[in-house]
Amino acid sequence: MRAIRYYDKRDIRVEEAAPPTGELAPNELLVAPRLCGICGTDLHEYVAGPIVTPVEPHPLTAATLPQTLGHEFSAEVVDVGSGVTNVRADDRVSLMPLIYCGRCYFCRRGLNHLCEVMGCLGLSSPWGGMADLAVVKDYQVSLLPDNVTYEQGALIEPTAVAAYGVECGGVRPGDAVLITGAGPIGALAVLAATAAGASRVFVSEPNKQRARLASELGAAEVFDPAAGDPAAQIVDLTDGLGVDVAIECVGNGDALDACVRATRRAGVVVQTGLHVGTATVNPMQWALKDLTIRGTWCYPVQSWPRITTQIAAGTLPVEKIVSACIRLPDAVERGFDQLVKRDNAQVKVLVDVAGSAIMSKDIQ
Numbered sequence: 124m125r126a127i128r129y130y131d132k133r134d135i136r137v138e139e140a141a142p143p144t145g146e147l148a149p150n151e152l153l154v155a156p157r158l159c160g161i162c163g164t165d166l167h168e169y170v171a172g173p174i175v176t177p178v179e180p181h182p183l184t185a186a187t188l189p190q191t192l193g194h195e196f197s198a199e200v201v202d203v204g205s206g207v208t209n210v211r212a213d214d215r216v217s218l219m220p221l222i223y224c225g226r227c228y229f230c231r232r233g234l235n236h237l238c239e240v241m242g243c244l245g246l247s248s249p250w251g252g253m254a255d256l257a258v259v260k261d262y263q264v265s266l267l268p269d270n271v272t273y274e275q276g277a278l279i280e281p282t283a284v285a286a287y288g289v290e291c292g293g294v295r296p297g298d299a300v301l302i303t304g305a306g307p308i309g310a311l312a313v314l315a316a317t318a319a320g321a322s323r324v325f326v327s328e329p330n331k332q333r334a335r336l337a338s339e340l341g342a343a344e345v346f347d348p349a350a351g352d353p354a355a356q357i358v359d360l361t362d363g364l365g366v367d368v369a370i371e372c373v374g375n376g377d378a379l380d381a382c383v384r385a386t387r388r389a390g391v392v393v394q395t396g397l398h399v400g401t402a403t404v405n406p407m408q409w410a411l412k413d414l415t416i417r418g419t420w421c422y423p424v425q426s427w428p429r430i431t432t433q434i435a436a437g438t439l440p441v442e443k444i445v446s447a448c449i450r451l452p453d454a455v456e457r458g459f460d461q462l463v464k465r466d467n468a469q470v471k472v473l474v475d476v477a478g479s480a481i482m483s484k485d486i487q
Contacts, residue, residue, distance in 0.1 A: 126254035127454050127474070128189040129165075132172055135455050140191065143250070143258045149206030150261045154216065156476040158277040158448070159245075159252035160195035161458050163306065167399065168192075168246075169459050177247050183224055184242040186249050193252030193474070194220035194245035197267065197276030207261045216264040217276035218252065219283075219427050220244035236421040253454065253474055265427035268435045274448075275434050277473055278311075278441040282430050283422035285311035285372075288395035289319055291417045292368035296320030299361055301353070301369040301385050305333040305345070307471045308395060309372035310444045313340045316370075318438045325366065327353040327381060332468035340443060348377070354384035361387070370395055376402030383408050391415045446470045450478060 126140035143153060168176055176190045200214045210216060223230050223238035230238050245251030250258050267276045285308050294300055300321045302312045305328035316324050317340075326337040326345045334345045344360065346353035358365050367390050369382035374396030382392045383405070392414055409416055433439040446469045449457045454474050462469060 124255035125451055126191045126251070127193065127451065128191050129168055129172070129176055130189045133169065135169060135192070135459055136189075137452055137454060140254065142256050147202060147204040147258070149204045151204045152200055152207055152210065152259050152261060152264060153202040154198035154218075154257050154259055154264070155201050156193065156196045156198045156252040156254065156257060157273040158197050159193040159474045159476055160277050160281060160307075161454070161462060161472045161474065162195055162281065163308070163397070164194075164246065165192055166459065166463055167397075170463050171399070175243075175246050181242050181247045183240040184222060184248045186242065186247050190246065191249075191251035191254050191257075192245050193254070193476075194218075194243055195277055195280040196245075196252030196476070197273040198252070198257070200264070201256070204261070209261055210264050210266055215267040215273065215276070217267055217279045217427060217431065218244060218259060219263045219265060219424055220246075220280060221421060221424055222248060222260065222263075223424070235424045253451070253476060255476065262424070265431060267431065271431060271435050272442070274442050274445065274473065278444070278471070279427055279430050279434070281307050281471070282311050282315070282434075282439065282441050283426040284308055284395065284419075286315040286426065286430060287422040288312055288370045288372070288393045288419050289315040291419050292370055292391045292393045294319040294321055294368050297322045298367040299323045299325070301325045301327065301357060301366045301382060303327045303353075303369070303371050303375070303378035303382060304373035304396060305330070305337040305470070306372065307444060310336055310340060310470055311441060312370050312372055312395070313337055313342055314439055314441065314443075317341050318433060325353070325357050325360075325385075327378065330468060333470060336444070336470055348381065352381075354381045357385045365390065367391070368393065372396045374398045376404075379404065383412075383414065386412065386414060388412045389414070391417060393417045393419060395419050444471045445473055448473045448475055450475050
């Protein structure tokens with residue numbers, strides 16, 4: 124079968140790989156991926172890895188390099204194991220990619236996303252979404268209603284990341300919210316905060332194309348941090364108070380500092396973007412403002428039905444963040460190589476794995 128496989132830093136190959144063989148375990152499914160997003164985590168692996176892709180066999184999945192990529196995907200069910208009851212062959216599904224042990228301290232408390240030996244489809248698993256076939260667990264599939272497309276289904280995973288940040292911030296109707304960064308997670312956070320009832324969503328984003336998208340998604344104001352101080356401007360626009368919640372979606376120390384300075388006393392700052400290094404902070408500001416500083420990791424694994432329902436109801440138009448859809452053979456040259464450029468203007472690039480996707484925009 125065709126697969127996009129990660130070998131090492133700057134070494135991703137579109138190649139023929141061995142398909143799944145043998146009988147499915149009772150709780151396993153065979154799926155055919157349809158659309159798969161290229162994630163920021165994939166890009167980190169490409170430019171600086173291996174980071175989370177396993178050089179040695181993974182303790183839970185036994186996976187090791189080369190790794191078939193892809194953890195943001197929708198698929199069609201091909202076959203099911205004898206114990207699978209939640210879906211059947213030919214069903215359309217979205218994949219929750221986390222793989223957890225179910226036995227550790229955190230799993231036994233329902234915090235499966237914090238599993239001590241967690242794996243992930245497309246990063247630390249024998250299978251991934253950028254391939255013709257994949258084997259997954261029954262708890263990883265969520266049925267797509269007829270009015271939710273494969274395109275939208277492939278966006279549920281990054282939407283879960285963004286929605287978790289909004290949820291951890293406690294965004295309520297009438298709140299003012301700052302989101303730093305209008306990449307895929309930041310753009311989806313704009314939608315999620317709006318769906319949660321935020322009255323004004325401010326965005327800080329230097330990239331003009333991404334800033335334009337943030338405005339189109341409903342941001343009240345979009346600030347260029349290279350042209351001025353977004354925090355000072357936001358404080359002015361909120362009668363000297365600041366926002367109720369700030370969500371950092373860049374993984375940048377300056378952006379985190381802007382969030383702290385832009386947030387009102389007793390407000391909440393949520394760290395959603397992944398920092399690849401250390402950041403300089405001023406905890407005295409946290410104390411003087413009595414702030415809640417909240418980190419997030421992934422999302423609760425139970426998020427899929429709720430997000431799917433919101434998409435089906437039209438309150439989360441996630442497809443609006445898709446800027447390109449490319450064919451599987453072009454994934455490296457037109458996907459990864461383009462997305463890692465400093466002047467990249469794309470937001471979310473989907474890979475048409477099956478070659479037959481129906482999109483909200485043309486396949487490039």
